[in-house]
Amino acid sequence: MTEIIGKPELSQISAASLAYLGDSVLEIFVRERLVLRGVKTPSVESLKYVTAPAQSEAVEKILPQLTEEESDVYRRGRNCVHSGVPKNATPAQYRRATGLETLFGYLYLSGENDRLRELFAVGYGE
Numbered sequence: 001m002t003e004i005i006g007k008p009e010l011s012q013i014s015a016a017s018l019a020y021l022g023d024s025v026l027e028i029f030v031r032e033r034l035v036l037r038g039v040k041t042p043s044v045e046s047l048k049y050v051t052a053p054a055q056s057e058a059v060e061k062i063l064p065q066l067t068e069e070e071s072d073v074y075r076r077g078r079n080c081v082h083s084g085v086p087k088n089a090t091p092a093q094y095r096r097a098t099g100l101e102t103l104f105g106y107l108y109l110s111g112e113n114d115r116l117r118e119l120f121a122v123g124y125g126e
Helices: 015-036 052-065 068-078 091-109 113-124
Strands: none
Touching: 015 068, 015 091, 015 113, 052 068, 052 091, 052 113, 068 091, 091 113
């Protein structure tokens, strides 16, 4: 994948917008994994990956692997204003999940597909 947008322009995109995109990127990775594994009930199985608590758990595994730039993007998403927290998550879990989604949106727009796959594998195991 080639870079979709340059780094200076990426800094102008809000963390909420990056998280919005990153949520979709994560969803595609999860769906791909479940389909390729032949999971019979992918919509049920996907909850092990896409809920705020699951994403928060993945973040704990990913954080030590992040570059300084990636850590900055993650923190930017984690610290953005949150309008509500799902009932199945704590505020801390929701903030970490938003940080992860922000990072994935940022890496996607940067054209860092290999890095996305690497971090997904770290967070969710292969």
